[in-house]
Every structure is written in C-alpha cells, then in structure tokens.
Amino acid sequence: MVNFRFSPEQEQFRDTVRRFAQTAIAPLYQAGDTNKTFPRRQMEAMAALGLTGLRIPEAFGGSLQPCVVSGIAAEEIGRADFNCAYFVEQNAFLGDLLHRFASPALKARYLPGMADGSEVMGIALTEPAAGSDAANLSAKAERQGDVYLLSGEKTSVTFAGAMDHCIVFAKTDLEAGARGVSAFVVGANWPGASCTVLPSIGSKCLLRGTLSMDHVRVPRDHLIGEEGQGFRVIMSGFDYARAIIALMALGTAAQSLDETIAYVKEREAFGRPIAKFEGVQFPIAEAHTMIEAARLLCYQCLWLKDEGLPHTKEAAMCKWWGPKLAVEVIHQCLLLHGHYGYVDDMPFDQRMRDVMGLEIGDGTAQIQKIVIARELMGREVLPYR
Ligand SMILES: Cc1cc2nc3c(=O)[nH]c(=O)nc-3n(C[C@H](O)[C@H](O)[C@H](O)COP(=O)(O)OP(=O)(O)OC[C@H]3O[C@@H](n4cnc5c(N)ncnc54)[C@H](O)[C@@H]3O)c2cc1C
Secondary structure (H helix, E strand, O other): OOOOOOOOOHHHHHHHHHHHHHHHHHHHHHHHHHHHHOOOOHHHHHHOOOOOOOOOOHHHHOOOOOHHHHHHHHHHHHHOOOOHHHHHHHHHHHHHHHHHHOOOHHHHHHHHHHHOOOOOOEOOOOOEEEOOOOOOOOOOEEEEEEEEEEEEEEEEEEOOOOOOEEEEHHHEEOOHHHHEEEEEEEEEEOOEEEEEEOOOOOOOOHEEEEEEEEEEEEEHHEEOOOOOOHHHHHHHHHHHHHHHHHHHHHHHHHHHHHHHHHHHHOOOEOOEEHHHHHHHHHHHHHHHHHHHHHHHHHHHHHHHHHHOOOOHHHHHHHHHHHHHHHHHHHHHHHHHHHHHHHOOOOHHHHHHHHHHHHHOOOOHHHHHHHHHHHHHHOOOHHHOO
C-alpha cells in the first residue's frame, strides 16, 4: 500500500509550526546575517513549542516523535529561517545519538537542556586535515584513571561561538583507523578547551568555528557508548539527518518560489504581468516539479527510518540533491525579481549563501555519491580502503 498523505495530526503540526515560524522567526532572519548574533531567542521560542526535543524521549523533556515529524518541522522553519532550522536538525541528530548510545546519567545530564533550549550542543568531527576522510583523525583521547585527556584541533564546528557542550570525536587507539575513534561529551569552556569563530560567507549567526583542546579532562562517564564505537555512533545518525538537512533547504527554496510566484503576477513588462510569459512560467514550473520530487524522496527516507528499514542510499540521495537544488531554485527566484532581487534587503542572496553551506557541511555531494555507488555496486567499487 502506498499512502502519500500526512496524518491529520501531522498536518495540524505543520500548520502550527508554519504560523509560528512566519510570525516569530521569519522577521529576524536577515538581521542575523548583519549582526551575526546567535539566534538564542528564536531557539528558546522553538524549544517552547517542542521543536528542539522531537527526537528526545519524554522522560528527558522531549516528545520522541517519528522522524517524519522532524522533517516537517525542519521544512517549515527552513521556510522562515534556514539557520534556525539547524536547531531542529542538530537536536534531532544529536538528541537521537545521545538517547541511543549514552549512559542513563549522561542522558539525564544533557538531554533535558537540549529539549528546553537552555543547552547548545555542537558536534566536532572535522579537523584541519580531515574532513571528507573523517576517520583519519589526529585528535586523541588518553585514558588516565577516571578521566580521558583530550587534545587536538577541531574545525568548522557549527555553533562553536555559542555552544555549551560538544560531542567530540577523538582517537582512543591511534593505530586502529575508524575502529579507534571514540565519542565524548566535552564542555566548550572546560579548562584546556577554547573556541574561535571562523568568518563565514553564510549562516553567519551560527558562529561556526574551531575547538582547540589541550589536555581537556573529560570524565570517563562522558564517553558515549564504548571505546572505539565513535564512528558507528555517528554514522548511524548521519543517515536520516541528511534527509532533514535537505528538507531545511527545500523549505527555503519553496518559500522563495512562493514569493516569486506572487511577484511575477504583479510585476508588469510589455503591458502585461510577467507571469504571462513562458520564459517566466517554465522555470517556475520546473522548480516546483523538482522541489516536489526532492521532498518526496526526503519523506520516503524518513519514513523508511521510522519503519526500521534501510535508508542509507536514500539519505545520501537527499543530501547531495536537496541543498544543490535549493541553491539553484533560489538563484532562479532572484533572477525572476530582476534588479530588485539583487538589492541587499531582499533575502535571496542570503538564502543562497546560507543553504550553500550545507552543500558542504555533513558531507559533500561527492561523498554522498560515493555512498550511493557503494550501496548500488558494493564495497569493491570504493576508491579507498
Ligand atoms: C556550513 C558548514 C557547517 C559545518 N558544520 C560542521 C559541524 O558542525 N561539525 C563538523 O565536524 N564539521 C562541520 N562542517 C565540516 C564539513 O563536514 C566538512 O567541511 C566536509 O565534510 C568536507 O570536508 P573538507 O572541508 O575538509 O573538504 P575535503 O575533504 O578537503 O574535500 C575538498 C573537496 O574534495 C572533494 N573530495 C574529497 N574526497 C573525495 C573523494 N574521495 N572523491 C571525490 N571527491 C572528494 C570534496 O567533495 C570537496 O569538494 C561544516 C561545514 C560547513 C561548510
């Protein structure tokens, strides 16, 4: 049986989030690009609506919804403010990860704050010399009695300039490749830890930056899962988070398209609304077609995850296509606004710059296509290891 309908509760949830996002979130979007202030107030308002706890169990202050619900939230917040949609995606991804792998004490310590919006949790995997080749880490964690000493340099960490804690990946066994990687919760302000902000071309308010660690003392109970499980931990969550990322981007593109449709029906050239020209209609029709197709792929992926079915290939398909398509659609929308689209106070260039970040973040298109090829043709086609 195939059913493409959201449940009445999900439709109601979408309406509620859309109304909230358009009134409480959207008006602040462009200010974040100018003043580069972390959108804490928006995050707290989203938390009050339950949007930061969608993958956190009730016992820890969340509501543990199906993944499809996180997708709806990400899409609707993405329509209003792509950057605030990170709070849905990152908390779903990291909340889920802690819920499934952390000890009860660790969950009790960090999940309630994530759900109620008082805790900003980042993730630090990337290093200056290890991005796509994510297992090739240099950061190390040495066990000394009841603590691990973490040292190394992490970079490109979203929220670095605002986070309270961070899930850090470091080697507990330097010789063991991916199997030597472990995951820890680390305080961004603990002795030996320091963060700096990298000037970015987009998502400026999210304060992406570096995390330096010099013998940071991390309690042993802040290890997530077992030693050497870090890679398994992260890869198990990356998959469906990729569909949520694509929905954030597609929400931003869909909003741009709606605004463009309204504009071309008003704007006149050659004595008629420009919407009457095929050259204007066709790119709009094409954009709508592709957004719809990509959305369906994303919701299929989230549904597969909710059903406990394999979805690695679908997630990688969403991730390489969704943000790329969104950037292309937003660019087209800018062009259909003529010179007005190029004026600074229109949101299109910011949307393009913001969405473009997640063509790279969480794995580039090339890496996603390698995953798809591996799923289609087997591990023997991998170009490495
Ligand atoms: C907006 C944004 C947010 C981010 N947030 C975080 C975060 O919160 N935490 C975190 O840890 N990291 C984060 N990152 C980092 C991100 O995950 C990495 O930038 C990404 O994985 C790519 O790594 P790299 O930048 O080192 O590029 P590289 O690995 O150096 O790749 C450079 C280029 O080579 C290509 N390439 C590399 N290997 C191959 C291959 N085998 N085949 C074909 N092409 C290849 C890549 O696709 C890319 O085009 C973020 C990045 C951005 C832009």
